[in-house]
Amino acid sequence: MPEPSVRHGMLAAAAGLVLTVAAPQPIAAAEAPACTLIGTVGTPESGADETTAGLDAFPAAATPLPDQVFFRTTAETFNRRWTFAVREGAIFVKEAAVRGGWRALPLPECMAGRITGVSADDDELMAVDADGRFLTMDHILSAPKDWNWSSRYGTPLWTGPGNTLPPGTLAWTWSVLSPDEDHVWRDTAGNDHSVGGAKVSHVYALTDDGHRIHYVDPWLPQDHSYEMSTPAQGRFRAVGLSTSGSTTLVVNRFGDLYTRLYDFDISGADKVFFRYSYEDQRGRPQAPDTLTERIDDHYAAIQLPAPEWTRQPKIPGQITDRVSVHKTGIGSDARELRVEGVESGRTGYWVKELTADHWDFVPTDQPLVGHLLENTAADHSVDDTVGASPYTYAGRTSSGVTVRVDSFDLAVSPTPLRLEFADGSRLDLILHTVDGLRQTVQQSGITDQPRGFDGTLEIPADILASLPDQPAQVREFLQTTLAARHFTDTPVRVTANEFILDNLGLTLSRAR
Template sequence: MFHRLESRILATFIAAGSATMLRRGMLRRKNLKTLSSPADSAQPELPQSSGPAAGVPLVGNPIKGYGQFPLGLVAPDFGNVGYADLPVARREDLPDQVLFRSNAEGFNQKIEVALRGGELFVRNIGDTTWRCVPTPESLSGNIHGISINEDALVAVDTAGWMYTLSNLLSSPSRWGWIRAWGSPFWFGRGQQSPNTSPGKWSLSLIGNHTDRFYETSDGKRQPISLAKVTQVLALSPDGSRIYSLDPWLARDYSYEVGTPLNGRFQVHSLSASGSQIFVMNRYGDMFTRLDDFDIKGADPAQFRYTWGFDPRPAAAGALSHRLNPTTAPIALPSDDWHQQPKIPGAITDRISIHSTAQGSKQRELRVEGQHKGLNGYWHKQLFDAHWSFTPTGLPLEGHRLENPSEDSSTRTLAAPSPFAYRGELSNGVMLSVEEFSYASPKREVLIHTGKRHYPLVLHTIDGRLGSPLSMRMSPVKGQFGPRPAGLVESTPRNYAAAFELPKSTQRAAHSDPVLARFLAQYFKGQQFRPVYLKVTPARMRVLHSPILGIALALPRSVVDLHAVASKSSTRRGTLTA
């Protein structure tokens, strides 16, 4: 109801504002080369299936504390009650060592797991004996892939349906399975992963009792949600899209983590741990990024955010962060991709990342490979400058990659985004947005004062406008509930956003009075100008709300940029999405 009311209020103000601007000539388009907008974005293709295995419970057990309960409110016990009762495995093909978090094996801070013949096996770290994991009959023998992180494991069947086994940092007597995924509040009927191929999907879970805090770019340690943050990340077939499936959010495929190079980098291998995402292409070029729903700025229900630096100290916990105004909001923009140094040796496409200590930067990267004729793995801490090698003597399981020493990240790129927009941002100042990659968190845009143009940076946070009421928690399809992937004409994609003023553009204002007047009026001496966006293939609507934290559209506060021919699309002679 609140979403529909907010939508109607916004529509009323926008309609009134647009009519006023048309009468005043503020939406002049005489000199704009417009065209029919690009096609809607392609949607992921999923196997036909009647649904997840009904024998797996939908709801967890609040007494044992698995499933939806009690999230991060109760610390794990790291106990072994019930461990000796697990049946001993009788298979000969279980591993002696588990060194990678893959879709067939993995580990957390307490246990190791392995998938063989569709069944799941477990042992405590340091044990040599594998044991059978109790699994519902309808799922046992039908598990196609797994991924474990922190206290949870996600298993997928051949149709991609996801099943969660949780409480894995506690005694086995407290473990349990659920099939639910998606809103409302992780009670959705379930969801399919769009990719179940090995090395193409991964579970990421950041915990408030283990990882404890985010280490943000402003040097602060910001608290993790009491509900933790869970997401399954899965690649599109060409590797240019990383779908983010969060069990708390709308049950769709519209949330993505934009790949490096404005969404054009094609990921070949993917691993994630504690909200740190690790990707590699076919030539051994690697990037990492801290990214989840909370830290990127998408969750105003639980967190406070601000554009730029805030001198206040970070809160000690999530509750005090939300309620205590003397503590610092989370600084935006959020983390960007960090290119990792090339590995000085032979590698395969088998990669892994795992948490090593408290804090979101405490991660170890591993890449299978060879050194001096020995099989093993390359490894380093997340922000170390150099790789080390550990021999294992084990056969290589990944596919050997060409790994030139030079940067080859642009050797395989997806086509540029076909979405481009242009319109009048303010009197006498035009704004052009080229290659708008809808999942990328930032891009350079240009403002034009006559024949001169200058860069700004446009930062975007997908999935909300201003208040928590605009978050996509409704079960009703639309901009506040489940929506299609990518950009589509039927459903605007909402963003909290900000224009950032580069120093080069500030300096240019000394010799351009039109630019100087615009910057003074628009940025008012600040580095960031917060706005809200509603974007379809045909239009980018910019809302300049007079009230902080609320996407209020008043007359004169709404600007429409219209689809124009993308320079890259013109060069290619096509406008396919």
């Protein structure tokens, strides 16, 4: 088993292999030229060339482009060194710190004239072609001479045959959390954790008319099965999305803004490489590195549940759906948020640091690109047009206790688990679910294909503290079934018709 510090670092070895990679499926060969590009991807950045070596070899751009780019979108994007733009299927590049100076980025034949969007973060650039296929360029914190393309994506170890945007994608963004740029990220207990010796890279895609977010990790199966819920327990309908360093910013049509620190590793899913706990980790010492944290339980584990959505202050002015987040330094709080808008008749953007309590306005006098939002003073986070999940399950234990899970959503956690006893007493437990690590393809959503979760049952602290005063049947259940423990792990398996809590020996059926 590899050390945790090489979560994505094993690609350094994989990069030296001679690989034959098929074009992503299901894309017919007649739709586009074969695109099998074997470049290094996901390798930790070491010894980046701070020069512009290789840039002069790119032809000067003949296409009109802005002197400066202020937003990370899929039309224009940037990291701390370079700015990229897409026009008519081509990619252009310039130094981020220089006004103008655009050059055309030479592309492999199978990509030329076919690019519909790009997103840069850290030292990686994700491009999407006309068929929605992912094409990654690595080492973009280095000089252009070091840049290389790969069509690889998916298990094993980012050497899979490729992947595409999820069906119905409205907006997408590329995110990279790295040891060289971010160093650490902070959990809900206030503890910092090392990113490790490698990176966490995801495409985040806004789908289902804006109320679902899929994330696609290049180390995971070639599917679209993993999700991060939108705010308001998944009942928020976003019209804008941006992610950098695993920090996502969304906005709805009423100008409600939320941010969240979340990725596959932070979610609690990567138990092979990381140690997690629902027990309170506040005040425990922070490990010096990921390997020590993984093997030495003297140090704080990663606190679960993962960070939730944070509501950001309303912007005191006119805004559009063009939003952007980017890194500004070390740590997961080092993020800047930008929202396109208008102030006193001038166009520009509203800006704040992630944890700041107010927005400032920066005029650019550039034409607005995004769609104007209503930006009401009232909170419209819950969209009444987004219904609750239709997946409700119920069943009965061998001792006659009725158990019910209402409106289960695979991306929303925790979920109430209601128990009703023969004497009329009730008990609401808290069921935490994490969509765990898998290496085989899983269908999106809840289907007839069994879907496994890492489950944890929590007895609410007030119930546990008043255990002697609880009704006799409630007390007996907690003591005999859950051993009166605050947290009890249990694998959870879900289909469209069944909800199974393995360690409790309990199968619930879909309630119609």
